Amino acid sequence: MPKGFTFLPSLALTVAMALPLAAETQADADTVVARVNGDEITLGHVILARASLPAQYQEIDDKQLYDAILDQLIDQSLLKQAQDGVVPKHVALALENEERSLLAAETIEDVLRASLTEEALQAAYDAKYANGFDEDEYNASHILVETEEEAKAIKAELDNGADFAELAKEKSTGPSGPNGGELGWFGKGMMVPEFEQAVIGLEKGQISEPVQTQFGWHVVILNDKRTAAAPELDEVRGELAQKIQQDAIQAKIDELSKGAQIERPALEGVGPEVIRQLDLVQE
Missing domain, CATH: 3.10.50.40 (Chitinase A; domain 3)
Known part of the structure; x- marks a missing residue:
């Protein structure tokens, strides 16, 4: 595994990731596996770092991969501490974006889990094909x-x-x-x-x-x-599930929007090209 690999989970990863149940162990996510000048690295950090790796790295032997990930996290801690607690503007903004993305993904996951039931699939199927397939x-x-x-x-x-x-x-x-x-x-x-x-x-x-x-x-x-004859439910299950989930997510956003105070102040003299100005987030 190359040195300097950065383990940053993404929204897509968080939504799609389902960690397997671990074998019985006395360790948990808060178990400390290393300390760097007092800063703790936990088993949870290692588990999520491994989950965010590209597929080719996840095939590496667990012992080798564990050691390599822990080495990387220790190296990153040392490099982080070299900043003496100073968090550059662009890093702070990136962390805020990442937190927003990850917590939004948690809400999405809750909505998807609640919306996709057999009853919902059957209802969607009946609504679309109850009168046959009129093509x-x-x-x-x-x-x-x-x-x-x-x-x-x-x-x-x-x-x-x-x-x-x-x-x-x-x-x-x-x-x-x-x-x-x-x-x-x-x-x-x-x-x-x-x-x-x-x-x-x-x-x-x-x-x-x-x-x-x-x-x-x-x-x-x-x-x-x-x-054309109407397809069987199993033939269109994926298509119906996608539509149900998309509608459920949009309905949740609409519900939250109605109860939210959303402001978008007009920016005088600022055009859309401002999004390219990286110098604005540099200190």
């Missing part, structure tokens, strides 16, 4: 050619009774040509807009006029149409 799916075939003239000629042949699949095998330049132009089932948003609009406007068995897309000119036939 149409389409089964279509097409013949793709390079020019409008070719497409019009193909449409004329089809209008005179030519077999669509045979004509696709003979003349389509698209990869579906050998399969008679069949594209299988697809939903909205899966095809380029011009092609999708042409398909949506067709009745079952109807053949379109030539349609131009970025790929060339198409003649399309709608083979079939159906309403």
Whole structure:
């Protein structure tokens, strides 16, 4: 592990981190594992430092990693003490930001834990899919050619009774040509807009006029149409959970905002470019 590595937890880490249950031990987070000129380093400091390490370091043997982390914390304590108790402005501000972030993360964790229940998931699922899944799916075939003239000629042949699949095998330049132009089932948003609009406007068995897309000119036939079946709860569990949690966090922020006194004083003569002025936080 490189010397000088700084162990600063982040908001994302705090929200995501779930420390495993420790084996039975008489030690706790307040157990002192080192003192540097009287400043205590505890087991809790070591545990959180290890939890904030990149994944590649966490694979190191526990004994080696423990010693390396403790060495780092001791070194950092010595370097910290060299400041003789002086806390530079930028450090104080960074610590305030970090404290704000970590405590906000604790509130978020509480909200997430309370909001994500099986009852909430089932209610969200029922609200979205109680009346089925009202999206149409389409089964279509097409013949793709390079020019409008070719497409019009193909449409004329089809209008005179030519077999669509045979004509696709003979003349389509698209990869579906050998399969008679069949594209299988697809939903909205899966095809380029011009092609999708042409398909949506067709009745079952109807053949379109030539349609131009970025790929060339198409003649399309709608083979079939159906309403997509609603997915099972487990198939959309992750999507529903994310929405429930996002809504719960926003609701908590809205609730807190209503009862808070929030002021944003106007800064005369100060523009947004001020955020780049690092010299303002230097002493």
